Structure formats: C-alpha cells, structure tokens
Amino acid sequence: MSLIKINPDKCVSCFQCARVCPVHAIRVTVGIEHPEIDDNRCIGCGTCIRACSYDAITYRSSTEYTKELLKSEQKVAAIVDPSISGEFPDITDYRKFVEMIRALGFEYVNEVSFGVDLVARAYQKHFDDFKGKYYLTANCPAIVAFVEKFHPALVDNLATIVSPMIATAMVVRRVFGQDTKIVYIGPCIATKNEAELFKDDQKVDAALTFNELRQLFDEFEIHESQLEFSEFDPPIGFKGSLYPVSNGFLQAAGINEKLLDGKIVTVDGDPHSLDAVESFENYIDHIQKHFNLFYDKGCVMGPGMTHGGDKHLRDSLVVDYANKRLKNLDLNKWHEEMAKFSDLNLTRTFKKDDQRLELPDENKVQEILKLLGKDEISEQKSCSACGFKTCNHFATAIAQGISRTDMCYDFTLKNKTNYIATLRDTNKKISDELGGLKAELKTRKEELDLVNDKMETSRYILNQIPSGVIVVDEKLKVISSNRGFIELLGEEARMIDDIIPGLRGADLKTLVPVAFYKVFQNVLSSGENILSRDVKVEESFLNLSVFSIKKNKIVGGIVRDMFSPEVRNEQIIHRVTEVIDQNLGMVQKIGFLLGEGASKTEAMLNSIIQLHQKKKEG
Numbered sequence: 001m002s003l004i005k006i007n008p009d010k011c012v013s014c015f016q017c018a019r020v021c022p023v024h025a026i027r028v029t030v031g032i033e034h035p036e037i038d039d040n041r042c043i044g045c046g047t048c049i050r051a052c053s054y055d056a057i058t059y060r061s062s063t064e065y066t067k068e069l070l071k072s073e074q075k076v077a078a079i080v081d082p083s084i085s086g087e088f089p090d091i092t093d094y095r096k097f098v099e100m101i102r103a104l105g106f107e108y109v110n111e112v113s114f115g116v117d118l119v120a121r122a123y124q125k126h127f128d129d130f131k132g133k134y135y136l137t138a139n140c141p142a143i144v145a146f147v148e149k150f151h152p153a154l155v156d157n158l159a160t161i162v163s164p165m166i167a168t169a170m171v172v173r174r175v176f177g178q179d180t181k182i183v184y185i186g187p188c189i190a191t192k193n194e195a196e197l198f199k200d201d202q203k204v205d206a207a208l209t210f211n212e213l214r215q216l217f218d219e220f221e222i223h224e225s226q227l228e229f230s231e232f233d234p235p236i237g238f239k240g241s242l243y244p245v246s247n248g249f250l251q252a253a254g255i256n257e258k259l260l261d262g263k264i265v266t267v268d269g270d271p272h273s274l275d276a277v278e279s280f281e282n283y284i285d286h287i288q289k290h291f292n293l294f295y296d297k298g299c300v301m302g303p304g305m306t307h308g309g310d311k312h313l314r315d316s317l318v319v320d321y322a323n324k325r326l327k328n329l330d331l332n333k334w335h336e337e338m339a340k341f342s343d344l345n346l347t348r349t350f351k352k353d354d355q356r357l358e359l360p361d362e363n364k365v366q367e368i369l370k371l372l373g374k375d376e377i378s379e380q381k382s383c384s385a386c387g388f389k390t391c392n393h394f395a396t397a398i399a400q401g402i403s404r405t406d407m408c409y410d411f412t413l414k415n416k417t418n419y420i421a422t423l424r425d426t427n428k429k430i431s432d433e434l435g436g437l438k439a440e441l442k443t444r445k446e447e448l449d450l451v452n453d454k455m456e457t458s459r460y461i462l463n464q465i466p467s468g469v470i471v472v473d474e475k476l477k478v479i480s481s482n483r484g485f486i487e488l489l490g491e492e493a494r495m496i497d498d499i500i501p502g503l504r505g506a507d508l509k510t511l512v513p514v515a516f517y518k519v520f521q522n523v524l525s526s527g528e529n530i531l532s533r534d535v536k537v538e539e540s541f542l543n544l545s546v547f548s549i550k551k552n553k554i555v556g557g558i559v560r561d562m563f564s565p566e567v568r569n570e571q572i573i574h575r576v577t578e579v580i581d582q583n584l585g586m587v588q589k590i591g592f593l594l595g596e597g598a599s600k601t602e603a604m605l606n607s608i609i610q611l612h613q614k615k616k617e618g
C-alpha cells in the first residue's frame with residue numbers, strides 16, 4: 001500500500017509538491033491533471049506533505065490497525081520516541097502523556113531513548129574499531145531509502161546497525177514476552193515503511209505518528225486533567241532522550257565531533273543531508289570522516305509532528321525533558337540494564353533498490369533546451385522553480401517523462417507574454433470591428449425606425465379604409481390586414497387580432513371559405529388581377545378585387561360587403577349607371593337600326609309613287 005497519497009478532490013494542481021520532492025518521485029506529465037507519486041522512488045521524507053497548502057497529501061494511516069490491536073487479547077506495548085516532549089508542549093508533565101497512552105489501552109509504555117542508548121553504544125564500538133572504511137549512520141529511514149534507491153554504490157557503507165526503534169522493539173519483547181505486539185509512536189512517516197522490513201523479535205507491528213496519536217486522544221476523549229501521573233516502563237533511557245535534537249545522537253554515544261580530531265561529521269536537514277551523501281560518494285577519500293545523517297533538521301521537525309512548530313522551542317522542550325528524566329535516573333540501574341542487553345544482536349542488512357532513471361539521448365535533451373529557449377550558460381543554472389538543480393537537469397527530466405515544459409516559469413511566462421500580445425491584437429481588432437458594427441447597427445436602427453414609422457402610417461391608413469384590406473404571401477399567410485377585413489370575418493378573427501395584431505402570420509385558408517381564398521390562389525399563380533368578383537360567404541355577399549403586388553409572391557385584396565349601406569348605395573348607383581349606359585347603348589343601336597329602316601321605306605315609297613305617276617302619264 002502506498003505510503004503517500006494525493007487526494008485529487010483537494011489538489012489544485014499547483015505542482016508545489018513536485019517542485020520540492022528531493023528525489024523527483026512526483027511526476028508531472030503531459031495530459032495528466034494532478035501530479036502522480038512513484039512509490040518506488042519515494043523515500044518517505046514527507047517534504048511534499050508540508051509543502052502542500054491544500055492538505056491534499058496524506059500518508060498511510062496506522063490508527064485503525066492500532067485500534068484493532070488494542071481491542072484484541074494481545075499484550076500491546078507502545079514504544080515512544082523522545083521527541084514526544086517537543087510535540088506536546090501543552091502537556092505539563094511527561095508522566096501525564098505516559099498515562100494518556102496507557103488510557104488508550106496499551107499494556108506497556110516504553111521509551112525509545114533506551115534503544116537509542118543501545119544503538120549509540122553499538123556505533124561507538126563500530127567507529128572505535130576503525131579499519132580504514134568510512135560509514136554512513138543508518139538511523140534515519142529516509143536517508144537509508146535514499147542511499148538504497150539513488151546511491152546504491154554506497155549501500156555497503158551504511159553502518160549495519162538497526163535503528164533505535166528496532167532496538168527498542170527487541171528490548172521490549174525480551175522483557176515482556178515475544179508475543180508482545182509493538183506500536184512505535186514517533187515524528188517520522190518513513191518509519192511506517194521501515195517497520196514492514198523486520199520480523200520476529202525485530203518486528204514493529206504498527207508505526208503511529210504523533211499526529212495520529214493526537215487523533216486517538218481526541219477520538220477516545222482522553223485529556224490530561226482526568227489522569228494521574230504514570231512512569232515509563234523500564235528499562236529507562238539515559239542520554240538517548242537527546243536523540244531528537246541535532247547532534248543528540250552523538251552526545252548519547254559520547255562521540256567526539258570536534259573539527260580537529262573528530263572522526264564523524266553530522267549533517268541534517270534538506271537538502272544538506274542528501275547533498276552530503278553525494279559528497280561522501282565523490283570525496284570520501286579526501287573527507288575521511290564517518291557521516292551521521294538525518295533528513296530532517298532534528299527529528300523534532302519530522303513530518304509526523306504537528307505542522308509548523310518552532311524548531312528552537314521544540315529543541316528546548318526536548319532538552320528540558322531530558323534534564324528532568326536524568327535528574328531522577330538511577331545510573332547504576334541503567335548500567336545494569338545496558339549490560340543485560342549487551343548480547344542483543346543489533347545488526348541488520350540493506351539491499352540495493354536502484355531507482356535511478358536511464359539517461360535520455362543527449363540530442364533530445366538539447367532539443368528540449370532549445371524549445372525552452374535556454375542558451376549554453378543558462379543550461380548550467382536554474383531558478384529552481386521547476387524543482388531541478390539546473391535547466392539541463394530539468395530538460396533531462398522532461399525527456400525522461402517525469403516533468404513537463406510548463407513547470408518552467410520562464411518558458412511559461414514567455415508563452416504567456418506572447419499569448420497576451422496576441423490577445424491584445426485580437427482585442428484591438430475586435431474593438432475596431434465592434435466600432436464599425438456599432439455604426440452599422442445605428443444606421444440599421446435608424447432605417448428600422450423609419451420602416452416602423454412607415455408601417456405604422458400604412459397600418460393607420462389601411463385601418464381608415466372602410467373596406468376590408470388584406471395582403472398575403474405566396475403561402476397564403478397574412479402579411480397584413482386592416483380593421484375592416486377583421487370586422488368582415490367576425491368575432492373569432494377579432495379574438496385572434498387581440499393576440500396577433502393584424503392577423504400577421506395567420507393562414508388565410510383557416511380564416512375564409514374556399515371560394516374566397518381560391519381567388520387569391522388564382523392571382524398568385526397567374527399574376528393576373530381579378531377585379532370586382534362577387535363571392536357568397538354564408539349569409540354575406542362579398543365583392544373581391546384581388547391584385548398582384550409582387551408577381552407570384554405577394555397579392556393584396558380589397559373586400560367589400562355588398563349588404564353594407566354605403567356599398568349598397570354606391571353599387572346601386574354604379575349598377576344603375578351601368579344599366580342606363582347599357583340601355584342607352586341599346587337604344588342608340590335600336591334608334592340607329594330604326595332610323596336606317598325609315599329612310600329605306602321612304603325611298604321605296606318615293607320610287608313607287610314615281611312609277612305610278614309615269615304609268616298615268618303614259
């Protein structure tokens with residue numbers, strides 16, 4: 001199970017964790033939204049947890065398993081790191097937190113400082129027995145993992161001595177029985193992985209951080225005020241209680257660290273402790289000292305402690321605690337106990353776990369540097385924003401697929417600057433076009449207002465015409481109609497008009513009978529006007545004049561009710577005039593015919609008379 005996890009629901013993809021991870025175990029690759037942790041490369045230092053401002057990174061919890069152990073029939077011992085005094089400044093006396101831990105259900109509560117004393121003695125012997133080989137101390141599990149994974153050539157230089165946690169587990173088992181379950185409580189998260197490496201009498205069943213211990217106190221509502229004092233179970237530690245502060249381990253071991261004649265140098269804190277491993281690998285023949293290394297600046301600043309504590313305050317709390325403990329220490333008893341456990345086999349082994357990535361093709365790295373816009377000088381430098389020592393390392397990491405170009409501020413900034421310039425240009429163009437559009441819009445609006453005015457006027461004029469007026473399109477949909485037309489159609493049309501003024505869009509076929517709209521259809525298809533066509537619609541008698549406005553597209557019609565008094569009078573006059581005119585015509589024709597007949601009769605009579613007279617004279 002992974003030691004470190006990123007919660008995608010909380011992660012905002014700021015990639016700060018990837019920038020600070022000292023071994024680049026957090027990948028930021030193209031196409032992924034959140035960073036990814038490579039468990040194999042992770043050394044459990046916890047730097048990413050402290051760097052994440054969004055609490056998106058968590059470590060494997062051991063609280064549930066610890067609760068299970070405490071509920072079981074097994075004897076469970078808590079072995080407590082001496083840095084506990086730095087974590088709980090709020091608890092006035094260390095004997096109170098011993099009793100609080102017992103209140104959780106632990107049968108035994110022991111100090112890891114006795115394990116520190118044993119391990120310190122083992123180191124003292126080891127360094128005294130110098131045979132020309134220099135060693136790295138192996139007390140810090142993050143440092144051990146770093147050597148195994150990234151400097152495997154130095155695995156043989158790790159001192160083969162167990163950590164104080166494992167030494168204490170061995171002591172407790174020997175004292176309380178091999179079946180005793182052991183829960184380590186400390187400031188470190190890498191111990192969770194370390195605990196899984198050992199078995200039998202070296203086994204640690206669970207490793208709780210102080211933060212997890214606080215959670216358990218809260219969950220079980222255990223408070224200092226409710227409890228009496230209680231002492232740690234023996235054996236009691238001596239100077240091992242100074243272990244959490246820088247150099248505390250060497251003091252416990254009584255090892256001289258002086259520059260002139262010291263055999264050992266202590267380096268702690270990130271990045272110095274990791275850089276020291278590199279120096280050891282490259283220059284140990286010149287340095288000629290053992291290296292005592294801790295990833296954190298003293299265990300009091302470990303990632304399992306409450307976030308953001310002050311190192312100096314914690315150091316002083318640890319020293320106060322050590323003084324308090326030493327005041328009442330029975331030194332003879334301590335020597336006795338140390339002698340009793342002198343036969344414990346504190347040796348251990350290490351194994352190479354090479355996690356270094358293969359170096360990519362140099363041409364590819366150069367291509368990436370070019371893309372990033374880096375020249376030869378900047379290749380050797382870095383602003384470190386990407387999390388790599390130089391631009392070259394960064395380009396190598398991109399080629400290896402563990403980082404990507406947008407992790408470079410400089411590159412991103414340049415891209416952003418170009419992007420902003422393009423945006424500015426585009427904005428200007430848009431704004432110019434917008435100006436043109438606004439002017440165009442103004443003209444169109446003025447035209448539209450004019451058209452609306454004209455239409456309003458037309459509608460007014462149309463409504464003043466007593467006859468019905470209607471204009472339809474090629475689909476016989478009403479374009480416009482006037483009040484006269486609506487009145488002719490009756491109540492239903494008036495209701496439609498209330499909702500859609502002028503019946504605009506209504507289908508003429510649904511408004512009038514077939515005989516009526518057929519006239520419009522004819523004019524639409526033929527383009528020929530039909531004037532003064534009478535159409536009988538139910539009880540009404542309508543007179544229709546339909547004319548083409550736009551050939552085959554738009555036709556208009558004037559409709560008159562022949563029974564309305566004005567039309568009737570007008571029609572009567574029109575029709576009487578028409579009849580008189582016709583009669584007159586006929587009369588004229590008859591007259592003409594009659595006139596012609598009379599003159600022909602007269603001529604015939606005259607010739608008969610003349611013929612008769614000639615006969616008489618003859």
Ligand code: SF4
Nearest residue numbers: 011012014015017052
């Ligand atoms: S630091 Fe936290 S928020 Fe930022 S990328 Fe890493 S996990 Fe996500």
Ligand code: SF4
Nearest residue numbers: 021042043045046048
């Ligand atoms: S715990 Fe350390 S090594 Fe592991 S991912 Fe976080 S920063 Fe990297």
